[in-house]
Every structure is written in C-alpha cells, then in structure tokens.
Amino acid sequence: MQITHDKKLLIATGRSRKAAQWHNREMLWSEFLDKLARPTRTRETAAEYAAMGKAERDDVKDIGGFVGGYLKNGRRSNAGVVNRCLVCLDADNADAALVDDLDMTFINAYALYSTHSHTPEKMRLRLIIPLSRTVTPDEYAAISRRIADGLTLARFDPTTFEPARLMYWPSAPEDGEYVFRYADEPFLDPDAVLATYPDWTDASLWPTTKPLEAKMRRTVSKQEDPLEKRGIIGAFCRAHGIADVLEHILADRYAPTAQDDRYTFAGGSTTGGLVVYDDK
Structure with missing residues (x-):
C-alpha cells in the first residue's frame, strides 16, 4: 500500500x-x-x-x-x-x-x-x-x-x-x-x-465510564467481606482499616492524595491510581 x-x-x-x-x-x-x-x-x-x-x-x-x-x-x-x-x-x-x-x-x-x-x-x-x-x-x-x-x-x-x-x-x-x-x-x-x-499523571482525572465504575464496584461487592474472614487475615482486617494500613504500615509505599479514597504508589509514575472502597 x-x-x-x-x-x-x-x-x-x-x-x-x-x-x-x-x-x-x-x-x-x-x-x-x-x-x-x-x-x-x-x-x-x-x-x-x-x-x-x-x-x-x-x-x-x-x-x-x-x-x-x-x-x-x-x-x-x-x-x-x-x-x-x-x-x-x-x-x-x-x-x-x-x-x-x-x-x-x-x-x-x-x-x-x-x-x-x-x-x-x-x-x-x-x-x-x-x-x-x-x-x-x-x-x-x-x-x-x-x-x-x-x-x-x-x-x-x-x-x-x-x-x-x-x-x-x-x-x-x-x-x-x-x-x-x-x-x-x-x-x-x-x-x-x-x-x-x-496533570496527566493524576489517574483521577482520566475519563472513565459509569459501566466500568459499576463493574469495579460489583467485583468488590462479590468479594468476601474481609472483616468476616477467618484466621489471621480476618483478625488483621478487623484491627486495621485500609486507610490505616496505607498511611502507617505502608506509608513508605503509598502517599495520600487530595481525595480521601485515592492513594499514589511511590514507585509509579501516576498519581491517585489506587482506589479504596469502603475502607476495607
């Protein structure tokens, strides 16, 4: 051609x-x-x-x-x-x-x-x-x-x-x-x-669709409630919310953003790529 x-x-x-x-x-x-x-x-x-x-x-x-x-x-x-x-x-x-x-x-x-x-x-x-x-x-x-x-x-x-x-x-x-x-x-x-x-590195500014957001929430909703898990995993989840883990235990890996439900991975090139649902 x-x-x-x-x-x-x-x-x-x-x-x-x-x-x-x-x-x-x-x-x-x-x-x-x-x-x-x-x-x-x-x-x-x-x-x-x-x-x-x-x-x-x-x-x-x-x-x-x-x-x-x-x-x-x-x-x-x-x-x-x-x-x-x-x-x-x-x-x-x-x-x-x-x-x-x-x-x-x-x-x-x-x-x-x-x-x-x-x-x-x-x-x-x-x-x-x-x-x-x-x-x-x-x-x-x-x-x-x-x-x-x-x-x-x-x-x-x-x-x-x-x-x-x-x-x-x-x-x-x-x-x-x-x-x-x-x-x-x-x-x-x-x-x-x-x-x-x-700021293109801010993932929260990227266009998204309602079907995709709904799909992500459906996927989350299908997961077993972490607070009801048995054994050491359930005990840990009941003792620590995701925000607590990200801001204290993993503070060297993830940084908070202006949005309460989004965090930035320190080793990445974009911001706000991690989304937290219901602090679980």
Missing part, C-alpha cells in the same frame, strides 16, 4: 490468544494497513456465528493477533509491556456516526476495521491510531482514554484501555460485512494529548 505518512512500528504478534510466547517484530505502518485490508474469511455464516456459544466464537475468530507495542521477553501481561506505538480501541457500541466523527474531527492517521461480530445492524469496529513516538503504559492509559472520550466514551469497551490487550487480526464470517478504512495523515503526537490534562 502506497501512503505518504509511513513509519516502522515495533509490535508483538502471537499465533493465538493462548500463546505463551509473543514475538516482537518491526512492521511498516503501510504493511500493517495491508494486513488489515485483507480479512480472513472463516467458514461459518454470520447467522451461524451469532448462534454459537462464547467459547466457540472465541475459537473461530482466533486467527492470531497483535499487541500494539513491545513486550519484555515476549510475555503478554500488563507488567510486561515496555512501550506502545499504537492506540487500539474496541468500539463495541459503534454506529455510523463514529465514521463521520473521525472524518470531521480527527486530523491524524488511523485505521478502522470491523471485528468478527460486526453486522450492519450492530456495528463493532476497531480503531487503530499510530503514535509519533512510543509511550509508556501509564502514558498509554491516559492517552487512549482521552481519545475515546473525544469520540464518545460510551462507544468503547470499558476494558479496551489495558496496555497488554490483544487485538485479533481481521476476520469475518463467509457472508459477513467487512468494513475497512484509513486516513493517510501525520501520526498523532502523544505529548499534545497528554497536554490536555492539568
């Missing part, structure tokens, strides 16, 4: 979502676009795919994938992400207006392609944005959320901002619609996005 704005990317690829080892590799943005332009057609119809259970759907669409950055020792985990060169966002609640919004408001390079579950009636699109420099995982979290917020945060999967998130290479049912488009424009300057925050 011939484009004006091109650059080498360093990404990690894997043959399957279950791959234990991922391979860091260089690829031109133009080569990446070429790959996105040619989806794999699987053997089932769109109706047959929709009728499958989740496990079967996961197997069908797993034709390998990529992480938009470099993985330390080829291990796909959030702790193993060294840097990111691509912002990858899953718009699971996409609509036709998303394309119009990109055309009218986004002035940088991007690629947009449909995922295996996409149908004209229920659009599911993946947005890929190349960056002019690599960014740290913390920078990535702030940048990806700001971009999604500018395109209406509710359109995007609340978990799409994870640095180690894998994205499948494009595929579609044998009769399914496949959407692909791209913009040949300058790469996005991550520093310009970070500058839109008063």
